[in-house]
Amino acid sequence: MTAPERPDVLVFDVNETLLDLTHLxxxxxxxxxxxxxxxxxxxxxxxxxxxxxxxxxYTPFGQLGAGALRMTAEIHGVTLEQNDLDELGERIGSMPAHSDVAPALERLRQAGFRMVTLTNSAPGAGPTPLEKAGLAEYFERSFSVDQVKKFKPAPDTYAQVAEAMQTPPSRLCLIACHLWDTIGAQAAGWQGALVLRPYNAMLPADGVPVPDYSVDDIGKLADRLIGS
Known part of the structure; x- marks a missing residue:
């Protein structure tokens, strides 16, 4: 496969891609x-x-998360208390960064890449999860699907970023550990980079877009992007 053209803007998914979901x-x-x-x-x-x-x-992602926990508990016959839902919110808001993330972001910043984030999570009061994880400084802007009231991989979620960054879709690269996210970005004309975190994999089926990059940590992605 021909190497893709070097993107101008790297757009990072947040939950599980940058921040460690196993904190939950x-x-x-x-x-x-x-x-x-x-x-x-x-x-x-x-x-x-x-x-x-x-x-x-549309219902904000955090509210859906609480509802999904209630649903899962009901399916399995588990009784929830309010403190359980409170703990879910606290843990989601304080997920640490994966160990490969900050060093890779620093290298990408030094190499001159513009970087932003795009998340399903709605903005909230107080320090953001990225600020708490020490990553906010690397990103020019943070985008949320809450601005268009549609979740990824809806085309409008990617279009808002391309429009705001005034960048042609082909010059944007979505970096995520969820294939459904890279599928949506590639369908919108972006490049896609899949980070193969645990519990995530390719979907080998006809018609499914193959990511332009596929790596098992963001440091290796930085190697390829900087070398391109």
């Missing part, structure tokens, strides 16, 4: 006796966020 595992271990239940909850959250968008509806 102790909550699921306490509630369900199995930290891997985090993955069932997260799959429900993504399924219903996309279902809302396809139905022309």
């Amino acid at each position: 595992e102790p909550l699921f271990d306490r509630l369900f006796g199995d930290p891997a239940m985090l993955r069932e909850w997260f799959a429900q959250l993504i399924l219903y966020s996309q279902s809302m968008t396809l139905s022309g509806l």
Whole structure:
């Protein structure tokens, strides 16, 4: 496959791509006796966020996350208390950065790349998760789907970034650990870079866009982008 043209703007997904979702595992271990239940909850959250968008509806991601936890608990016969929902919100808001992220971002910044984020999460009061994780300084802007009231991978979520950054779609690269996100970006004319975090993989099926880059950590992506 021919190497893609070097992008002008790198657009990073936040949850799980930059910030470590396993920070939530102790909550699921306490509630369900199995930290891997985090993955069932997260799959429900993504399924219903996309279902809302396809139905022309919108509820902020954090509220859907709490609802998905209630749903998962009901399915498994677990009783939730308000403090459980509070802990979910606290843990989501304080996820640490993956160890490969800051060094790679620093190298990309030194190499002259413009960098922004695009997240399903709505903005909130107080320090942002990126600020708490020590990553906010690397990004020129932070975009949220809350601005268009549609969740990724809806085309409008990517279009708002291209318009705001005044950059042709082909010069933007979406970096995410979720293939559904890179699929949406590539369908919008962007480049796509898949970071193969645990519990994420390619989907080998006809018609599914293959990411322009596929790596198992962001440092390796930096190597390829800087060398391109």
